[in-house]
Amino acid sequence: GCLKSSKQISPQEFIYELKSGTVDEKLVSCLESLRVSLTSNPVSWVENFGHEGLGLLLDILERLVEAKQQEQILKKLQHKIIQCLKAFMNNKYGLERIMGEERSFSLLAKAIDPKQISMMTDIVKLLSAICIVGEENILEKILDALTTAAEEKNIDRFCPIVEGLQGNSIHLQVACMQLINALVTFPDDLDFRLHIRNEFMRCGLKEQVPQLKCLKNDALDIQLKVFCEHTEEDMTEFSHPNDVYNVVWNTVKDTSAEGYFLSMLQHLLLIRNDSFIRPLYFKLIEECISQIVLHRSGVDPDFSYRKRLDVDFSHLMNICIEQKKIEELEERASEFSKKVTDAAPKSLPLSAGALPPPPPLPPSLTSSSGKAPPFGVPPPPPPPPPPPLQTLPGAQCSPPPQVLPYGLKPKKEFKPEVTMKRLNWLKIRPQEMNENCFWIKANDGKYESADLLGKLELTFCCKKPHENIEERSIKKRIKELKILDPKIAQNLSIFLGYFRVPYEEIKMMILEIDEAQLSESMLQNLIKHLPEQKQLNELSKMKSEYENLSEPEQFCIVMSGVKRLKPRLSAILFKLQFEEQVNNIKPDIMAVSAACEEIKKSRSFSKLLELVLLMGNYMNAGSRNAQTFGFNLCSLCKVSLFKEL
Template sequence: MARLPELKSSRPSDGEVEVMFADLMSRRDMLQGPSAPSQEALNSMFEFTPDKKWTLVYNDMLTTQSAEREKQQLAQEYEVLKAFRSLFNTDILLFLCHWEKPQGHRLVLQGIDELKDTMKLPGRFDAWFGALETAIDGRGRMGSLVGASEEFRKLQSRALPEASLPEYVVNNMFLVNALVNSDIVESLKARVHLRSQMTASGLPRIMAKMRDLGTPDLNLQLQVFERSATADNEDLVLNFQREASRDLSNPADLFNLVLERVKDTRAKDFFMSAMQHLLLIQHDGSDMVHYFKLIDSMISTVVLDKDGAVSSGDMASLIGTSVNNVLDRFADQDLMERTQMELKETRLALNARENELQSLQKRLDDAAGGLVGQLEAQLKELQSDLEMSRDNAAALQRDMDEMERSYVDRILGLELELLLLFRHHDQFWSLTLNFKVANHVHHHRHRHRHRRHLLLLWGQVQKMTEKDSPDISSPDAATPMTSNMRKHVLDMAKTRMKQLQWDKLSAEHASSTVWDKASQTEMLLRNTILQHGLFGEMDEEFKAKESSKKVQSVKRDNKELQTYLNYATRQGIEMVLKRLKSRLTGNKQCTPEELAHLIIQCDPQVFDQSLLTELLRYYPESETKGRLGEYKNASDEQLRLLHPADRLVVLLMTVPHLKDKVKGMLYKTKYQDTVDLIRNGLNKIRDGAEAIMDAPNFAKLLSVVLLFGNYLNATGIKGGAYGFKISSINKLVDTKATDGTTLLHFVERAVSNQFPELEGFIDEISLATEACRVQLLDLKHDLAELKSANVQHKKDLDRLLGENEENMEDPYSKLMLPFLSTATAELQRLSDQTQYTERVFTEALRYYGEGPDPLRRSLTGAKSMSTEEFFGIFKEFLTAYRKAKTDNATLAQQP
């Protein structure tokens, strides 16, 4: 082996190479044995050229040398670690206690816990204090090594020349004080717990031996420990609301403190039960010590689990679960007990009610109908009284409404008088100049606001007057405002008729007149009129003259329809009208009046995504709507002069918050489809991830690929792999064979011939191939848009309802209120499903090696692979595997 560098520069002769190659074949069991190749292969190998044989011999020598060198390096590293071990003494631990408080302190405690677990000792500080006590007890005569213990000899051999036992003990005492230092450990419970553990490991006994050394520095540290222990005991007593003189080392005082703490609570029962169980411990000697030691460990772990004084695994190692789990179980048990008590009480009450019901039933049966008859008579009387009370209430309500109207008229009159008085007052006020300017401005603003309010009331009075006045000339097809004042007429003349000049009554007014009773027989009368053809006779007898009408009609036909919309907007709105078929006329194009009615009533026919989208796109802006504002109160004749697109805009201008309503209707139209798309996508991703994580045949196939890959890469840098990222599986086709096939073809032949059961992996990863079409980020984006739009539409609806309480009866409000409430709960459930799916997908990434490397962590973190890319790996491999299977079958059929 020493000749290896020399051989690297000059190759031996061919004869030496032949000898060395034969030796190699013999050492590798290539000539004979179970692993020996066939004779034909041996002959082929012996026919290698000397250079090729030398290459194999040289590589074998390199491998052997690397193994020996690795063995030497491991031995050297072991010696270095032994040297480092002597450096980690109490000084370094003391430094760690004060480093990065309390992180360093936590690290020291973890090291002590690991030492305890390694040496399999019961107490936390048993290993450390045992070595310390052995060193103190093992001193030789007169401080020499004569008669010294082995631990003391190790101490002297590892220490520096100037080190001695007192310094070693002082350093240990420094570390003890650091572990219970109040500046490092802020929790009082944690410090008391640590001192209790030290006491259990024999620290008081060791401290008594330390005092015998008579070292001033050591005595000072012992005093520091005692003072801090006394201070913590006093603080603990104060926390229990006791005097500072109470001695916590006295068992009687401790028992009284605990007893007073749990007094008059349910905890007292459990405390007394624990004391009674302690009395049942009848063992003596070491068994009794072990019992109480175990009980102390469990109590301290439960009490201080959240204060950082115990390691995270203490509770789980003691009882197999955490404190939080135990407390949750107790809470569930208390809830179950309360529920059982309530159920018991409910059952008792139910039994009482059943007994009472049986008693009443028996009384009814005994009465033989007499009591029932009395009750029926009383019920009739009560119903009569109730009807009477309802009539009285209705009459009082009518009187109150009439009084309210009269009061409103009177108040309006007084307000008008006040307006005139304020005007005269303003004239008088302008003559007064002795007041301050600030008061003048204040009163002026107040008068201005009041005057504006009065003018608004005067406008309302005018509108009410206009409503109550008869509208003779208006046609039947009135605007929405006037249509509410008209009665629906079933029969209409086909031609223009002469008008009956009467004074109409409103519906409210007629309800309190004779016409209210006449409406009950109206249908009978109408049937009689139709049977006799009276309406036809009226058509002939009361037909209006049409000469002037025809002239006007001809003129109007010749007149072009007016429009205020630009060409693109007009064309877009016409397309919206063409998307609906008229229900009234049967035409393919809906009329503007009919479409406006459908939108206002939120008819299901208008819940079309394309229709609502185009309506939002082409609905004009404020400038165009301002030019059409004069037609808001126009008559039917004037509206017919407008283009149908303009008429639709005019009709929709009367709808408050039209755009917000159309957006809400569009949101409702798209909502269910989007939710189904998100839910189906999440299901595909979740099913695909769970399927590939539960694919035993595919896992075995990957193991076969790993074996083949390590075999090929044995001498290269890629060899010796523990595994590979799943994305590397599609690189099997990049490794070509001599016959033109690939490594994937080889793997497929191996699976088909030797592992036919593994082909079940095709069904195992089939769900993953379906999930490659879904992008989780797009689903999360769509869900976020749905939630944001839901919140916005709820705000718009709240604003609409806040403007007027009558908007509660609006069809849009009735439709959207329950829908948005249901959608909110459904979107929350969908958010939970999204979080769960993302977590399952992340686990699948980690499962197949595509997650972050724990040994190569960075501050920014690695970019996560998308669902489309990850599941596409499985689809690509499955496609390539099927192609390789087909190719192999074709090659097998060839001669």
């Protein structure tokens, strides 16, 4: 059956071939034809095949992965099945079926093999795409699958991914960094992000990142920049020593580790009180802790072995020795320079009749001309200082106050004594309100009291991070990002690498509304990851620099030729989903309407909103969100993010 054209083969014929149980070149050609059919046929064909065919593909993949002897033909068949799964999930139906099969993630994780570069590249790209377009709990499923696969091989779960970064394949390295970024950046919980990132670091990512930066590849640089920027953002939460201490103390308090933590602090107190020696001690201790916690082997050290830990800090000792030599040389140079300066007037006495040097020019003349006046011409006297400016009452350049609608009175401007944490609510302007709006009647001022505001300052104050922290930015490469945000560029790179359709073809699909080619998954990704229209307009002016731009920006230049791009995409997606939405929208509207009516009548909820409005205006004093009359109710979710609550 597989000798016919792929378009002519029915799903049942492929299912029959897959049931035959053969593992040879005939199955390889059959799977290749199946991949072409899944790519070229309509979604209805994919659905007919998927009812039984998906299970057969996973059954074959499971047998191949579990085989004790991994021959070359078995690896080739595994890769073909991965390619078929990739084509199968290139639509909403296929994506939902794959995510609904619990064993699909486990089999994909088990098939990861750094020695099979092409197959691993496809698998890692698949997992990255699923992380982005999947449900909220999809990340947990993928991590569980990686954990299960690693336990069977008795290795760390992230070791194969980091090992993929160590080869010579740029495509695999980019794909692995995409998956790492997806796993590390998507969780909302900060502690979980730090845990995942540190686990990658222990597996060798810490040593690998500097080497990857030296490759100077545009796509790889984007992924590295995203990784480093998110690392810095997460670490700002622990930029103050008191915050870090409180977190560590709460972690070890009332546990068996509490005594060891106290002993560590007591030993730190025994460091000799010397301004030069103390920093070297702490630098050495920090290096030891870093190597122990982020162990390069990817596994915990042997806690029962107390003779010697495998910690290498010889390079650090060399740095300290060199730094000491440099400081001594600088000190000697400073002393020598001082001696030369002191001896200079004595060795050059004024000869008889010589004129003393003219007085120095005023700074204004010296800086403006850069040249000294001709010899013998005395410098002009400095201009008289300008008269002091008189402050006129009310003479400020602020615009006239706007007239507030519906009798609203200006909000009080708070001036806290300390810097407050910000409540990032979505501000509603008075002009956007109507006369029946809750915020017109809200009276948050009645809750204001010195006691409440003092508690707010105590609870939500923040300390400025040290401004002397070194900026650690990735150097821009030849094809640097000109306009796009690195996060948007990263997501577009994943999208373009997953769908692999020429940019002009995607543009024509959208203009022609080609429903056969435009899948829901593609449209959803485009709408989600395309930049704002303003950025598209800016990129459209850079067509002459097309070849010098990165791939995401080249794609955006092509897409900028489509007028009203996002509304057009939304309309096409709505058309594809119309029938499904019609069946579901009626009960949803009824439920939402009933809930809204209940909330509008709730007096307790009204009091809560007024209290939050007062607290937010006090905490946001001096910011653009200060003196707010009302806020979007979705901002209430952000209140729970404050760890003080």
